[in-house]
Every structure is written in structure tokens, then in C-alpha cells.
Amino acid sequence: MLTLHTLRNDRDSLIKAFKSRNLDVTETVDRILAIDQDRRQTQKALDDLKQSQNVASREIGELFKSGQREVAEEKKAAMGDIKERIHTLEQAMRTLEEQQLEGLLELPNRPHPSVPVGTSDKDNVVLSEEGTLPEMGEGALPHWELCERYGLIDFELGTKITGAGFPVYRGKGARLQRALIAFFLDRAVEAGYEEFIPPLLVNSASGQGTGQLPDKEGQMYHCAEDDLYLIPTAEVPLTNIHRDVVHKSDDLPIKLCGYTPCFRREAGSYGKDVRGLNRLHQFDKVEIVQIEHPDRSYATLDAMVEHVRDLLRALELPFRTLRLCGGDLSFASSLTFDLEVWSAAQGRWLEVSSISNFETFQANRLSCRYRGADGKNQLVHTLNGSALALPRIVAALLENNQTSDGITVPEALRPYTGFSIIN
RNA sequence: GGAGAGAUGGCAGAGUGGUCGAAUGCGGCGGUCUUGAAAACCGUUGUACCGCGAGGUACCGGGGGUUCGAAUCCCUCUCUCUCCGCCA
Secondary structure, eight states, rough: OOOOOOOEEEEEHHHHGGGTTTTTOHHHHHHHHHHHHOOOOHHHHHHHHHHHHHHHHHHHHHHHHTHHHHHHOOOHHHHHHHHHHHHHHHHHHHHHHHHHHHHHHHOOOOOOOOOOEEEEEGGOOOEEEEEOOOOOOOOOHHHHHHHHHHTOOEEHHHHHHHTTTEEEOOOHHHHHHHHHHHHHHHHHTTOOOOOEEESSEHHHHHHHHHHOTTTGGGGSEEEETTEEEOOSSTTHHHHTTTTEEEEEEOOOOOOEEEEEEEEEOTTOOOOOGGTSSSSOOOEEEEEEEEEGGGGGGHHHHHHHHHHHHHHHHTTTEEEEEEEEEGGGGGGGEHHHHHHHHOOOOOTTTEEEEEEOOOTTHHHHTTTEEETTSSSSSEOOEEEEEEEEHHHHHHHHHHHHHETTEEEEEEGGGHHHHOSSSSS
């Protein structure tokens, strides 16, 4: 969430910045600031009352010690009123603090100045396109039919065991999955990211830390009995490793990566978008995360985008890079680049990676800081990106590389798959 | 699942109703000594909020209560550890 400090000092520019998200936050911001005003006055009054209580208590203690019982008893009797007023003000403080936090939590992150104005993914800006789109022959099949033909992924079996959106990978399909995970992890480790295997269930504090809660409550699977959430992305456990931590300035950046399955309820999805591997309730993803010094975070964001683009180049997939517009920007992000691969048989671009700089938005919720040169603790910047999400990569690989002899495996992946063709 | 013990500053660990925001040790930082370092010695070292400032307030796992006054007493929740049971 944004800091109160930001709201107080940057009210006007903040309101202006939110225009690229198509949001008018004037009312919300002013409401929070009004509460803040009230809260500060209340605290001052409360502190003064408590001071007089502390002073009086000390005096009473002294009086008892020196044997002046009667004077002490008199003073004691006079304390009732103060006590009551303190109690009332404490109640008021609690309410004000709650209201203020609620207000701050409902405010999304401030978009970076380079974020284009827009309302939906149609307004995202294509920055570049790389690779040549393959020409598909007459009989080119979409990936779900290829999966069936070669026995790679059984969607119906998953439906029987669990429900729609929980595919069963088998044979070379399963092996391809494992190969991609290993390939992505190896590349991340080579690039200096430390590998983690985090928990797949997280508590609500973690969900709030990275911004899934309360914003996306309904998008996560929730185990009510234990009040735990299935992770929608490794971002949640990986970033929360750094919750309530103060880092040395020299230790930044901290680079983490991890493979996890991801679970998403995807409430409200429908139609052709969800066919085959396009949208699933459970899918695999390798995630990269960085905890970075604010001065360097945008250079780091570029480097992370380049890392993921290299993965796509290695897989020989045509892809394009997008700068997300304000309307498509996620709640917690300041600036996001999306990477999309070309799905030849479907004839459409599929999002396979989202790389974002959250600036201090998550750090504030997480209370993740570094000690600056002046000895003061400052909020870090957090960044993350998919590197990469598997299903749509698999979809594109299968569709783009289909030949009459079978599906060819890109060179870079063969050491991992152990086979060069799926037939 | 059953029984017990515990939660205090970066860490370890005292403190059981009144200058306790908290002893002591370690660690960190600064200094003395040294060509330099180590050792030794001296000093220093939590966070947040309010206030122009002097200063004030809060925080000893969370919440509530008793009391003029709570790290300390009571209730409650959460978590951790040990033992037993179950189990990959």
C-alpha cells in the first residue's frame, strides 16, 4: 500500500498519476487525509492525558512510600475521571486507525509516469515483436488436439479426478513439463537467483503482504479449516520470505527464484479463452523475484525483462513485448511489461510472463526495509516476473513446431527432455 | 490427537506490581593502544507515532481485564519447543 507520508506530501501529483489507471482517487485520498488529521489530534490529546496519568501514578507511589496514606488515597480517587477519558479516546483512536488502514488498503499502487492511459488490454502498447510467425499448413491443429493425438495431456481425466482446469500430464507431456521447469530454473540460477522450494499454502499475513488480500480474496483457494490459502503464484511465499526484515544496504539486490504449481479459482472466466491450456486452475510456473534498492529498481526491471526474453529466444518462440496500460495494470504494480508468445494454430498471442516493479507498495505491507547510509530504515523496492509460466509455452511449442512427422523439440530443451521429437 | 513447558531488544538471557525501554553477555558502530591487525580497554548501540522545539506517548507474542500504576497478576487467542500417539 501507499504510505501515509506519500498522501500527505504528494496529494496533487498522486491524484494526477492515477489518471492513467482511469481512476479518480480524490475522494479516497481526501477522506484518508481527513481521518489522519483527526487521528493526530486525538493522539495528541490521548498522549497528554496519559502523561498526566503517569505523573500522578508516580506521585501516588511516592506518597505511599513516605507513609502519606491519606493524601495518596485522595489522589487515587481523582484518577477515575482521567481513566475514563483515556478509555474513550483509546476507543476513538482504534476506530480512526482502522478506517485509515482500510482506506489505504483499497488504494492501488501509483502508476509509473511511463504507464499509458487506458481501460483494458486493448490499450496496452506493443513495444517490439521478435521472431518470425510460422506459416501453418492446412491441417494445423490446436494444442488440445495435439495433446490428445500424442497422449501428452488428458484434460478429461483431470475433470474426473478433480474438475475442469486440472489437467493430467502423462508420458512425454509430463517429461516436457519437467524439462521446462529444470531449464527455467537452471537459467535463473545461472543469472544469480537463489533457488527456493517454498510452501504452497500461505497464511493471510502473507497474502496481505504481497497484495493478494484483501484485493483478490475470491481468486485464491482457501482452506477454511486452517485459514490457509493455496498460492496463486510463487511470488507470494518468495516475497514473504522478506516480510519484517531489515536488510543491509550492501546486501541488495537479493535475487530469488522458485518453481511451484499455482492455483487460481479464475472465477468469471469463460469461453474460448479457457480452452485447453489457455487458462487453468492449476498450472506450473517458475518465478523470479528481486528485492532491490529504490535507486536501481527500474534498471533491474529492464534486466528481468531481458532475462525472460532470452528464455523465449532460446525456445525459438516468436514473442512480443507490451507495456501495460493503467487499466490493465495489477493492483500492486507500478509498471508492468507483459511478454506474449504466438500461438500459431490458434492465431493469437498468449501472455506467458508479467514482469513488474512494485516499488514500495509491497515493501510497505511487508515491512521490508534496508538500512540507509544515514542509519535510517527505508522501504525497499520489490520486483517479480514469471520466468516462465508453463501451459501457454507448451501450447505454443506444440502448435508452432508441429510437422507431419511429429512435434519437434527446440534444441535448447533436448538435453532436458532426452528426446527431440514427439510422435 | 494427548500431556507438559515456553514466547523479553540483531542474538543469547535476567527481570514476578512503582524512575524497567528493560540487567548482563555476544554481536554492531566509534575510539585508545598498534606499522597494520588481533587481544585488551573506554564509549556507544531498538522501533513507531505525536510535537516547530523542549519534549511526550506507545511497544517485553496478539487481544481483553484487575490496579492510582502491569514485562510482572487474571482471562483469552496464536505460535514455538519437549514427550507420547499416528504417519510419508
